[in-house]
Amino acid sequence: MDEAARDTKLRAEQLESLEGESFEDLGDAVYARAMLRTYAQYLGLKPDRVLSVYAKHREEVAPPEPPGKLGRVERGLAASRVRDNQKFLLVAAAVILVALIGFGLVSRDGAPPAGAITTPSFVPASGAASPAAGVAVVVTALGPVQVTAVIDGTPQETTTLRPGGSVSLIATEQLQVSVDDGGAVRLVVDGHDAGTPGRSGKPWSQTFTAGANT
Numbered sequence: 001m002d003e004a005a006r007d008t009k010l011r012a013e014q015l016e017s018l019e020g021e022s023f024e025d026l027g028d029a030v031y032a033r034a035m036l037r038t039y040a041q042y043l044g045l046k047p048d049r050v051l052s053v054y055a056k057h058r059e060e061v062a063p064p065e066p067p068g069k070l071g072r073v074e075r076g077l078a079a080s081r082v083r084d085n086q087k088f089l090l091v092a093a094a095v096i097l098v099a100l101i102g103f104g105l106v107s108r109d110g111a112p113p114a115g116a117i118t119t120p121s122f123v124p125a126s127g128a129a130s131p132a133a134g135v136a137v138v139v140t141a142l143g144p145v146q147v148t149a150v151i152d153g154t155p156q157e158t159t160t161l162r163p164g165g166s167v168s169l170i171a172t173e174q175l176q177v178s179v180d181d182g183g184a185v186r187l188v189v190d191g192h193d194a195g196t197p198g199r200s201g202k203p204w205s206q207t208f209t210a211g212a213n214t
Contacts, residue, residue: 008042010035021057021094030136030191034168037138041166050097057093135175135210136190140166143184150176161185171210178205 005012017025018039026032033051040050139147141161149156151171159167169175179185182198189208198204 004039004042008038010038015039021097023054023057028134031134031170033191034136034138034170037166038168047166053093053097057090057097134170134172135208136168136170137175137177137208138166138168138188139177139179140164140186140188141184142186142196143181145184146180147185148178171208173210174207175209176205176207179203 001012001015004010004015008015014026014035017023018036023029023032026035033054036050036054037047040047139161141163143163145161147159147161147167149169151169152173152175156169161167169177177187179198180203181200182202182204183196183200185198185204186196187194197206
């Protein structure tokens, strides 16, 4: 776990929450998805497939009202069956997620090359940003590109991405993202697809502020 925390730049307790499926401990779903994507890449899994399982895991269907013509005992039994079915669906989704993560741990021969692992910078070690105060940007490379970030005033190391690679950046108040080729990246800002922000071959930079990116 310590090795995974070092390689992914996630804290050990965040990885434990991912492994234990305690996604509510990670804050808003935007941050949970960003961390899950990074961890899936580290394990050699397909991030989109893992995220689709996570989306099903989050679905909560309100139990329908029992038929009005049933007696009190019959209505209670009907409601109990509905709850049991919902629990079964949640457990099934959780089992699939654990199986995918477990398969990645078993199938990969050691850690992937350092260049293949994205190195996202997350919120300070004191804890995850609150949903109302944080800003999250996922940068996905369409071609070779270098990504630099300033998180809440602190410059981060430059990350080099290969085509298809991505890096998740999260700040509490302000996040500045710079790339050496604005046409070689695609952005997702606070869960919303922002497309390709710049021109091919031209540097691009933008500052994102918490609560101002909807």
